[in-house]
Amino acid sequence: MSEDPIPGAGQRFSGSGEAPEAGRKGAGDRPRFLLARRLRKIFTATNISLVVALCSVLSSVYQSWNYSRSIDSVQRNVLRAENLRTCRDIIDVFFQFRLKAEDANARLADASRPTDLRTLAYHFGALSTFLANFREDDVRGLYAKLSWDMLRVAKEAETLSPDEFASLFASIDETFTTLNDDCAKSAQRRLL
Helix, strand or coil: CCCCCCCCCCCCCCCCCCCCCCCCCCHHHHHHHHHHHHHHHHCCHHHHHHHHHHHHHHHHHHHHHHHHHHHHHHHHHHHHHHHHHHHHHHHHHHHHHHHHHHHHHCCCCCCCCHHHHHHHHHHHHHHHHHHHCCCCHHHHHHHHHHHHHHHHHHHHCCCCCHHHHHHHHHHHHHHHHHHHHHHHHHHHCCCC
């Protein structure tokens, strides 16, 4: 007797309901068949293309959101850098003004003309207006007061007595110190 290479290939089955050993789909294969049918329905070309389109839309929305956040970050950094530069410039203008005003009050021979002092006072006013635009109303008022006080000193530096000059500049120094502290704080936090 020779052995059959395929087990059960030559057997006949009776209708007894017994599951064959091999070669025939039995009742246990039915759930797998239904699952395969369902998967074929789910993974049709239409459904796959819809899933790909949905992923593409979601990716686009995420990229847009991420791009807008990076643009906001860049704008905040540019404005912060501009604020720092203006703070540095306003400090420079203030101390140039102070030096020239002290020379004019001391009536030195090489003292600045009143026009030079007014130019520095106006320059300070322009820079302080820029900085004040990003601050609250009370800080804006301080910047305006300081600019007007500096303009008054520019006009009257040569005619003020040293005591009047010192008391006026003490008030200006106090206001400037307050605004300088505010300038440093505003540069460290977000402006927008």
